[in-house]
Amino acid sequence: MAKIHNISLNNVKDDLRYLQLLARDFPTVSRVTTEIINLEAILHLPKPTEHFLADLHGENEAFQHVLRNASGNIKRKVNELFGSTLREQEKKNLCTLIYYPEQKLELVKRQDANMADYYQTTLNQLITVCRNVSSKYTRSKVRKSLPEEFAYIIEELLHESTEDHNKQAYFNVIIQTIIGTRRADHFIIALCYLIQRLAIDRLHILGDIYDRGPGAHLIMDTLCNYHNIDMQWGNHDILWMGAAAGNMACIASVLRLSLRYANTQTLEEGYGINMVPLATFAMETYADDPCTVFMPKIDNGAKGINEKTRRLIAQMHKAIAIIQFKLEGALYARHPEWAMEDRSLLENIHLTKGTIELGGEIYDLLDKNFPTLQPDDPYRLTNEEQELMNRLQHSFLISDRLQRHVNYLLLHGSMYNVFNSNLLFHASVPLNEDGSLRNVLIGGNYAHGKELLSRIEQMVRTAFDSVVEKEEQDNACDFFWYLWCGPDSPLFDKSKMSTFERYFIADKATHVENKGWYYTLRDKAEVCDRIMDEFEVYGPHRHIINGHVPVRVGNGETPIKADGRLMVIDGGFARAYHNTTGIAGYTLVYHSRGFQLVQHEPFSSTEEAVINGTDIRSTTQIVELTGDRAMVSDTDIGQKLRTQIADLEKLLVAYRRGIIKERT
Structure with a gap:
């Protein structure tokens, strides 16, 4: 807080009208300092995970599966958490449950005679996974994501350690009571959807939701209810x-x-x-x-x-x-x-x-x-x-x-977006033959x-x-x-x-x-740099990410271009493209340690996934590791939070100097 002393009274007086408005939300010194402490702490959390999808082309079943499994992110966490303590089939079953909780529970109930043991084991496993995926967020943000019906119970379970002997009986009784009151199915379903939600903080859709496949309207229904999205x-x-x-x-x-x-x-x-x-x-x-x-x-x-x-x-x-x-x-x-x-x-x-x-x-x-x-x-x-x-x-x-x-x-979409030093657009930026930006009437x-x-x-x-x-x-x-x-x-x-x-x-x-020339010249690093400069994309790890043109993997084409500056993530979700591309789509995951490009093989069906635990076979390629783990402070949200902190510090000075009066 020593930097507050460097804020001059002139700076405070210049922003007085804005600070008076801000004081309506933070009417006391106590409220201001609490918020500053909260925002400073958030800056030091790991960067939340982003998920990039493009060219869905109405293939709703494949889209739903990739969305539910977070392009393999949930499977990766299950493997990290349970390692050799669970057999491969057990981990596969747990993942399938998280992806399709209602359908999987119906199948288990037809096959398992001892559901009490299943509930006991499964609830403990799901709480472990949920605790892990929620660790990047503040309690406040997790609380806002909780299903209303079970919010209090889930919050208690997420923040109580089973290793704490003083709370072990408390923890176990909650689980047993959930089972005893016959609410286990509802609770498991709520936990599974919470895991799906917390596994991905923000979804980026890079265009072409429509045509080819039969379920574009179903995809749009899902996107309209997604918690954090841009298109x-x-x-x-x-x-x-x-x-x-x-x-x-x-x-x-x-x-x-x-x-x-x-x-x-x-x-x-x-x-x-x-x-x-x-x-x-x-x-x-x-x-x-x-x-x-x-x-x-x-x-x-x-x-x-x-x-x-x-x-x-x-x-x-x-x-x-x-x-x-x-x-x-x-x-x-x-x-x-x-x-x-x-x-x-x-x-x-x-x-x-x-x-x-x-x-x-x-x-x-x-x-x-x-x-x-x-x-x-x-x-x-x-x-x-x-x-x-x-x-x-x-x-x-x-x-x-x-x-x-x-x-x-119209509300959530745009022609382009710049987010965390990544320039997102669907197809191209028109260029001339020499790589200069093309003028269009x-x-x-x-x-x-x-x-x-x-x-x-x-x-x-x-x-x-x-x-x-x-x-x-x-x-x-x-x-x-x-x-x-x-x-x-x-x-x-x-x-x-x-x-x-x-x-x-x-x-x-x-x-x-x-x-157009964009598709030829996008392989050149200097051309991609010129485009990113034009769109004011800065930072040591800046990229262009787009789709539109299927990547012909079968012909040896790579989705990573221009020395890693450009990533093309249309590998062909649409069945009509599978023979052309040789695969069934690319997706991209950007977490606190870097970028992972995920190459998918064709999805069979939801029924096959539920009955046999069949996941989309995917190959993960590490595109770029950032070295030090990226924190919220390194993101666009971090920049906004620092601006908010600076404004609150000015308000704090205004309170302490009597320029603005506190309201009880």
Whole structure:
């Protein structure tokens, strides 16, 4: 406290109005000094653990498992705590119980005749684990995490040692009474979820929650109830946000992707989007069309989908794809500043010949039936198509669950974040060939780097702001499409999105999407340093962490780039990527001793995990150790706490000098 004497009266008087406000919360010298002592102590606790996930792509079961096991962090703690005192199967069973307490307890009760012994042993083991994972936090923070029903009992058990002979009987009686009153199941479940919560202090989601898999809405339900989270928007999230804002091209693309992978659960079951009008329109319009190139990407017989259903999905798929190409062509004409007129392709189709001209070359079309295409105005929707899109737009706008999820993305999400010397974003920061930051036209002005991502974020929020002028809101709503597939979009950053070519042209040379310079130059340390400098990321252990592009481990690609400055943690959660990547995803854990990159193999199922204790097989790679153990004082939270301490010290001087009077 000697430093308080160095605080001048002028400093106190300069901040007098703020200090008077602060005095409302700390009205006495005693309250001020208690808080200073508390904050100083917190600074010397170990840094809490952070968990980084990216590109979940609707794979809810795999996501839930990785979230519950904290990317192997809980398993690691169980091994450290029980070592050779428990057999491997016993440790596996304990971990499974922590991950899936309700399901595991039901299984144990069917197999174990002596549940009293099981409860006694298991409760002691869980309390040991819980005591360990809570050791990084203050009692106050742990107390706020406790389930209300058992808060007092858990707090007593966490802070009483079984080695204290004076309290041993007290400790044992609590356990026995929990069992005797038949509350053991409820208590075990509460402890397991508490362990899950305390194992990870903060969750970072680096984009692409949506598309591919069937459970994006379930993932969002979980995230909406998570205790400490931030999210960076991915291109697939932006597509769904655009759809929720009413952008018809985004709506069409959301439907097209869902039908392409025969995954309509999120649309229909999750958000209540009525697909019947699309099915009716497709069956009428494409009744005699085989729609061969629009067959969904699933194995024969998968998911119980018979041939009749596959054909209906293909008809719906083609119907919405053609509508999308019309809608996006109209957007390119409405926004010449995007410089995407070259993606207006329908006007290049020769309907009678069944060909298309691209780049001076003539290509045969794989599908030559376009009953709704009007040669004189190829981007105009027919009356039936317009009516269909109006109904679909209405469904998206009135879906309470979808709007609630998008509001949560707006509240907790952003284009980028800087947290504990780590720069987080989904895909890229547009660059020029020489590694300099690329200027991109947005809202009539050019911007690059940090300003570019900040202005894009403002544009996204404008689309949901009913107070702004309608024209401004409409332009912001249109801009979602550019963010989805624009060549200089930080969420895409490729020369083109060759959706049309992949459907209609056999020549794979037309399918090529050239990546922006970021994806080539991110391997260079000096380029990553330039980007981090631009975003004011400082510190001896600073990094860029992003996802978006699957890491092709099977081809020898590594997720660690630029001498450890960049970590790419999209290894392919989505099943559709497993053959490409050779694995089933990367996650990252950042604890007080450094970074651990966890490489996962495909997850079988929750049922398999519960019955056989099957965990995701993971390989942990130590990316970086910090040497000395990182403490709270080394984090962003630590900086804020030091600022709070400095303000409280000024308030203490103000009290002692009589500048502000204490209130009893």
